Amino acid sequence: MADQPLVRCERISKHFGEGETRVDALRDVSLDVFPRQLVALLGPSGSGKTTLLNIIGCILDASSGSMAFDGETVLSEGRWLKTNLRQLRLHNIGFIFQFHNLIPFLDATDNVALVLQLSGEEAGAARARAVELLDYLEVGHRRNAMPANLSGGEAQRVAIARALANRPRIILADEPTAALDSKRAGIVMDLLRKVAIEQDAAVIVVTHDEKIFDRFDRKFVLRDGRLETGDADPAKLDASAGVATVGGGAGGL
Numbered sequence: 068m069a070d071q072p073l074v075r076c077e078r079i080s081k082h083f084g085e086g087e088t089r090v091d092a093l094r095d096v097s098l099d100v101f102p103r104q105l106v107a108l109l110g111p112s113g114s115g116k117t118t119l120l121n122i123i124g125c126i127l128d129a130s131s132g133s134m135a136f137d138g139e140t141v142l143s144e145g146r147w148l149k150t151n152l153r154q155l156r157l158h159n160i161g162f163i164f165q166f167h168n169l170i171p172f173l174d175a176t177d178n179v180a181l182v183l184q185l186s187g188e189e190a191g192a193a194r195a196r197a198v199e200l201l202d203y204l205e206v207g208h209r210r211n212a213m214p215a216n217l218s219g220g221e222a223q224r225v226a227i228a229r230a231l232a233n234r235p236r237i238i239l240a241d242e243p244t245a246a247l248d249s250k251r252a253g254i255v256m257d258l259l260r261k262v263a264i265e266q267d268a269a270v271i272v273v274t275h276d277e278k279i280f281d282r283f284d285r286k287f288v289l290r291d292g293r294l295e296t297g298d299a300d301p302a303k304l305d306a307s308a309g310v311a312t313v314g315g316g317a318g319g320l
């Protein structure tokens with residue numbers, strides 16, 4: 068591929084605690100994700116998926132390893148090179164969390180418009196774009212609702228609109244479709260595909276959701292903190308456990 072990776076992780080390790088309580092959540096994980104790619108991160112519960120997403124999202128420190136965005140090193144030997152991680156996140160990364168994390172005292176529109184205003188957009192334009200995104204995700208009719216009054220699926224769609232509002236080039240999603248029926252899961256995947264193409268973005272999705280397995284360009288499997296070599300072969304996915312086995316050794320990393 069001619070492009071350079073938009074996200075390059077090199078030998079990232081992360082442990083929590085020390086001594087007897089030490090948990091090695093990630094062990095030497097190396098991963099390249101290219102622009103316009105939709106990548107799935109699979110693996111059993113506790114295998115390190117959320118930990119990896121949080122490090123790529125610059126909201127969790129690594130114990131060791133390096134990371135670059137679009138050729139620019141942001142993490143080297145386990146240390147952040149950028150002092151302003153908040154700005155880095157705001158401008159580059161859209162995060163859809165496992166739980167929606169909406170701000171409880173702002174309505175749906177303002178939850179989405181807020182990130183635009185934080186990056187300097189005027190309030191009216193920010194709200195207009197927010198409503199446009201909410202409409203696209205079929206939750207526009209709930210634009211004045213407070214998060215506590217939204218259903219789980221509605222809140223998740225507002226959170227997705229918020230993650231996409233700033234047109235980030237790196238989109239990270241932790242189980243984005245788990246609360247959605249298959250039609251709405253399809254709308255979300257269509258939107259992520261559209262964003263990947265239009266914004267030249269990379270999309271990394273942690274998922275157990277069989278409904279969307281065939282929507283990804285590449286699938287990677289974490290097991291016990293290690294990324295298994297090569298792309299997962301969808302034909303060998305053990306769907307009942309939400310766990311994948313890896314097809315032939317070639318390709319991948």
Ligand SMILES: Nc1ncnc2c1ncn2[C@@H]1O[C@H](COP(=O)(O)OP(=O)(O)OP(=O)(O)O)[C@@H](O)[C@H]1O
Nearest residue numbers: 083084090092110111112113114115116117118119
């Ligand atoms: N803050 C923390 N402190 C201590 N241990 C942690 C912490 N966060 C995660 N872990 C441990 O690290 C390992 C990986 O956790 P992680 O949340 O990344 O798993 P996951 O693959 O996302 O699992 P799930 O599918 O259940 O969401 C687990 O053993 C978990 O208990």
Ligand SMILES: [Mg+2]
Nearest residue numbers: 116117165241
């Ligand atoms: Mg998780």
